Amino acid sequence: MRYESILGGRGRRADEQMVWDLRISELLADILGREKNEFLRSLYLEQLEREETAVFRLNVFQDLMREEVYDAVRGFVDKIRECAGLIKLEEDAYEQHKLGLHLDAALIYIEALESLYTNLKALGVRSEGLSRFLNYLQDIVESASFHSMKERAYEAKRAREEIKIRVKIAGDKVSVWRYDDGEDLSSLIEELFSRFRGEDVEEVKYVRTAGEMSHIHAAILEGAFQFYKKEYETLRKFAEDFPTIIDEGIMSFVSEVEIYLTLHKVYEEN
Secondary structure, three states: OOOOOOOOOOOEEOOHHHHHHOOHHHHHHHHHOOOOOHHHHHHHOEEOOOHHHHHHHHHHHHHHOOHHHHHHHHHHHHHHHHHHHHHHHHHHOOHHHHHHHHHHHHHHHHHHHHHHHHHHHHHOOOOHHHHHHHHHHHHHHOOHHHHHHHHHHHHHHHHHHOOOEEEEEEOOEEEEEEOOOOOEOHHHHHHHHHHHOOOOOEEEOOOOOOOOOOHHHHHHHHHHHHHOHHHHHHHHHHHHHOOOOOOHHHHHHHHHHHHHHHHHHHHHHO
16 A cells, blocks of 8 residues: 555645745744754645645644544654664664664564554544555554564564673773673673773673663673574574665655644644
């Protein structure tokens, strides 16, 4: 199924003189605040020429005036933006860190889609725009590719949870243990830390493969992955087999629906 815009159509750019005369720029400044969203600004500056488009948008807005619907969509947009942020972080992250970021992005994405689909279906949206999007969501969450990504993501999550180690750095001495006080891994990664001589004392009781990490944590992971080879391979294969997380239609919805969410905020404040 192809994504159909939640906007119901586009208009034409309003005349700049009219924008000036009606002080629309000042109104936009109040609506958008400090947010530098050029796409959203361009939508507000479009003059709709078809009554059907205006009615389409009004109906979507009426759906979003229901608190439960607004909360569901607002939460979904925030989660997808969080997911996109992790994917962006992945571009410049240490190699050892990329796998955790990719997995976290997938887990957030999967939960966000399933949650919104369940909520919108239960709430019974009435507008054509949100009804079409609900059908689009259904096609995604019921697809074989989505189910495969979900199954593999949770498999990778379980594998990551097995990677638990204790680390203590004191001057030139690096001590590493399994989290369960098992085998001492110091000899395995001591060489990896030779470049970090002179670091302050740091104790990391639990190191995960996700979240913000320094070059030291990256080195710890490099050593941990040598020990947890099976778990590392599960993480690596997930990232390799599912390089693209966010569906293009979902990203378009997130960009477009902001026009309704920002209007809702203004309406509530006034």
